[in-house]
Amino acid sequence: MQVxxxxxxxxxxxxxxxxxxxxxxPSGDFVFLVGxxxxxxxxxxxxxxxxxxxxxxxxxxxxxxLNQKHPPFDRIRKKIGVIFQDYQLxxxxxxxxxxxxxxDIVSFPKDRVQRQLDDVIKKANLGNRRFxxxxxxxxxxxxxxxxxxxxxxxxRLILADEPTGNLDPENSWNLIKxxxxxxxxxxxxxxxxxxxxxxxxxxxxxxxxLKNGEIEKITTxxxxx
Amino acid sequence: MNSxxxxxxxxxxxxxxxxxAIIIMSVSFxxxxxxxxxxxxxSSVLQYFETKPEVTIFLKDGLDRSTxxxxxxxxxxxxxxxxxxxxxxxxxxxxxxxxxKNNPLxxxxxxxxILPASFxxxxxxxxVLEQIASNYQSKVDIVDEIIYQKDLINTLLTWTANIxxxxxxxxxxxxxxxxxxxFSIIGMKITNRKEExxxxxxxxxxxxxxxxxxxxxxxFYGVIGSFFGCLLSFSLSIIYQQPxxxxxxxxxxxxxxxxxxxxxxxxxxxxxxxxGYLTSWFSVKxxxxx
Numbered sequence: 001m002q003v004x005x006x007x008x009x010x011x012x013x014x015x016x017x018x019x020x021x022x023x024x025x026p027s028g029d030f031v032f033l034v035g036x037x038x039x040x041x042x043x044x045x046x047x048x049x050x051x052x053x054x055x056x057x058x059x060x061x062x063x064x065x066l067n068q069k070h071p072p073f074d075r076i077r078k079k080i081g082v083i084f085q086d087y088q089l090x091x092x093x094x095x096x097x098x099x100x101x102x103x104d105i106v107s108f109p110k111d112r113v114q115r116q117l118d119d120v121i122k123k124a125n126l127g128n129r130r131f132x133x134x135x136x137x138x139x140x141x142x143x144x145x146x147x148x149x150x151x152x153x154x155x156r157l158i159l160a161d162e163p164t165g166n167l168d169p170e171n172s173w174n175l176i177k178x179x180x181x182x183x184x185x186x187x188x189x190x191x192x193x194x195x196x197x198x199x200x201x202x203x204x205x206x207x208x209x210l211k212n213g214e215i216e217k218i219t220t221x222x223x224x225x
Numbered sequence: 226m227n228s229x230x231x232x233x234x235x236x237x238x239x240x241x242x243x244x245x246a247i248i249i250m251s252v253s254f255x256x257x258x259x260x261x262x263x264x265x266x267x268s269s270v271l272q273y274f275e276t277k278p279e280v281t282i283f284l285k286d287g288l289d290r291s292t293x294x295x296x297x298x299x300x301x302x303x304x305x306x307x308x309x310x311x312x313x314x315x316x317x318x319x320x321x322x323x324x325x326k327n328n329p330l331x332x333x334x335x336x337x338x339i340l341p342a343s344f345x346x347x348x349x350x351x352x353v354l355e356q357i358a359s360n361y362q363s364k365v366d367i368v369d370e371i372i373y374q375k376d377l378i379n380t381l382l383t384w385t386a387n388i389x390x391x392x393x394x395x396x397x398x399x400x401x402x403x404x405x406x407x408f409s410i411i412g413m414k415i416t417n418r419k420e421e422x423x424x425x426x427x428x429x430x431x432x433x434x435x436x437x438x439x440x441x442x443x444x445f446y447g448v449i450g451s452f453f454g455c456l457l458s459f460s461l462s463i464i465y466q467q468p469x470x471x472x473x474x475x476x477x478x479x480x481x482x483x484x485x486x487x488x489x490x491x492x493x494x495x496x497x498x499x500x501g502y503l504t505s506w507f508s509v510k511x512x513x514x515x
Contacts, residue, residue: 049427077429090421092238104227105430149428 001050001061001156001189002027008057010043010213017043019213021057025191027156030183032200033193035210041193045161048191049077049159061157064081078106081150081188085162087142089134089149096121096130099149105191106153121177124148140171147175151182156180158194160185162200171200231438235414243446246410250450250501251457253396253403254493258458260392261489263479266478267385273476274381283341283363283369292367294442296344303357341369341491351382367378404504407446408425409506411439436509440502447501451493459486 003025010018018040025031031039044051047059050066050073059066061076080089085206089098096117103113119131124144134142143163149168150158164172183190194200200207209216236243284293293311300309305459312320317340325331348354358373422435466479 051427074429074431077427082427082431088424088427090424092234101425102428105425105428153428174363 002060002128003157003189003191004044004060004063005044005047006058006060008044008047008054008059010040010047011055017213018047018054021215023208023215025189027062027189028183028187030180030203030205031192032192032203032205032207033191033195033210034195034200034207035216036214040213041210042161044210044219045159045191045193048157048159049073049080049082059210077155078123078153081142081153081155083146083150083158083160083163085165087134087146087150089142089145091134094133095126095137095145095148097196098134098145099152102149102153120148120152123151125174140168140174143167143171143175144178147178151178151188154186155188157191158191158192160194162193163196164196172196176203228437228441229436230463230486232441235418235438235442236445239414242410242414247453249406250446250497251453254451254454254497255457256399256454257396257496258455258489258493259461260396261492262458262462262479263392264389265480265485266473266476267369267388269476269478269480270473271381271385279348279374279445280346280358281349281372282344282346282357283371284343285367285369286338287339288342288367296367300344300346300357303348303352305345305348305354307349308345310345312345314338314342317342351379365432392413396505400451400500407443407504408428408508411443411505412511414442415439415508424473432460436506438504439509443503443505443508444498444499445501447497447499448494450501451497452490455493457492459490 003023005021005023008018008021009016021040021044031046035041043052047054048061052080052156052208066073066076073157090101093101099117099120100113103116104205108116116177117130124147124165126141126144128146129137129145134145137145147163160179161176167175179190179192180203205220207217207219263344276330282296284296297309297311314337321335322332337361346354346357348357354373358371361368362371415435425435427434462479463481466481469478470476472478
């Protein structure tokens with residue numbers, strides 16, 4: 001899934017969260033968005049999800065203009081998997097039910113649901129946790145559930161907003177490894193915001209540095225993994 | 226199918242709210258169905274009195290056949306006249322004898338010549354009775370006496386109108402309370418599930434997808450509440466049928482007619498579904514904006 005920002009600005013009353021962002025993320029890319037707090041990383045993610053609207057400029061997803069009066073966000077969101085720093089799992093649903101909900105929302109073929117659930121739960125190493133509720137899980141398990149829910153729907157784009165923010169290094173690396181697999185094997189575009197420069201620099205992927213709502217630089221460091 | 230599962234999940238998770246909503250709905254529909262049963266009874270009472278001669282015009286002696294026919298033709302021209310019955314002197318004697326058959330002393334000396342012929346008139350509109358009575362009151366050359374059960378009919382009409390009006394007011398007040406209660410309960414439930422709704426929307430759920438379980442929930446309250454409300458009023462009407470009917474005898478105030486009970490139940494379920502659906506729809510519309 002291709003994401004294109006063309007001179008996008010986002011203002012919150014007097015604060016300019018994003019200034020004149022022009023950016024093209026081709027389909028199948030793995031991109032890191034890095035920068036200090038308030039740099040505009042989360043605003044970029046929210047714009048793609050349609051949670052906020054650009055103040056000016058245009059945003060295109062797979063060449064579909066999202067500045068129209070009734071943008072097809074419901075349809076687009078079904079092709080996007082999301083992972084949040086605070087997991088955003090439904091507390092009174094088990095691990096399996098949380099993942100199944102995402103599958104139901106995207107109208108995943110009924111005959112494939114159980115197999116898909118088994119598959120992603122195995123991939124995320126949650127086999128012995130599938131019937132537990134979020135309150136019974138550790139931080140790493142919660143984030144793996146969030147990841148399993150995101151990849152279960154076979155998305156064309158994964159938005160990961162600080163997914164390693166609450167994880168220890170081991171869990172962080174496991175999560176990144178899973179995301180890398182999905183990117184390589186399924187060609188899923190991945191946009192991930194993070195503060196963890198160790199991970200970013202080790203991955204050898206495109207890095208977009210944001211500062212004060214502007215793109216400071218875009219780099220592709222040599223792959224160290 | 227998942228929406229139904231989701232609705233069931235909502236209902237189970239907050240059993241007290243669910244019970245409150247069902248009880249409030251049941252009370253409303255108990256009042257509504259009881260009112261329907263009482264209305265039926267009142268109609269029977271009215272119908273009973275309507276079948277009685279409501280105005281009796283006693284004629285002077287010695288009127289010829291054509292004069293009597295003219296009176297009959299004249300009365301039949303009034304609107305909403307249901308029945309005009311001519312009671313001849315001979316027939317009046319028969320009735321008199323029948324009414325006093327246990328008291329031979331009263332019947333021995335009476336002949337048809339001392340009893341007046343009369344017209345017994347029924348209408349479907351009590352106002353017409355008043356017109357007939359007042360018009361014939363002045364015709365002293367042909368009319369001996371007029372008996373008009375004005376007070377009885379007026380009292381009956383006032384009572385039935387008052388009962389129907391109070392019933393309607395009670396139903397409107399209870400319906401409003403029900404609407405507001407269901408509205409608040411669904412609103413509370415949506416507020417409790419705000420996070421779930423927000424997450425579902427982020428995962429791509431359409432507004433319709435997140436609304437449907439709440440709509441089903443409203444319908445559930447409506448159907449179950451109206452069913453239990455009707456069940457309660459039907460049970461009470463069956464239990465108290467005998468003493469009530471004895472009180473109103475010979476009128477059958479509570480008629481255990483399965484078809485009319487089925488009609489009341491169907492109408493209540495339909496109304497309950499409508500109230501539940503509309504209330505939920507408005508609550509959901511108000512709360513789900515993102």
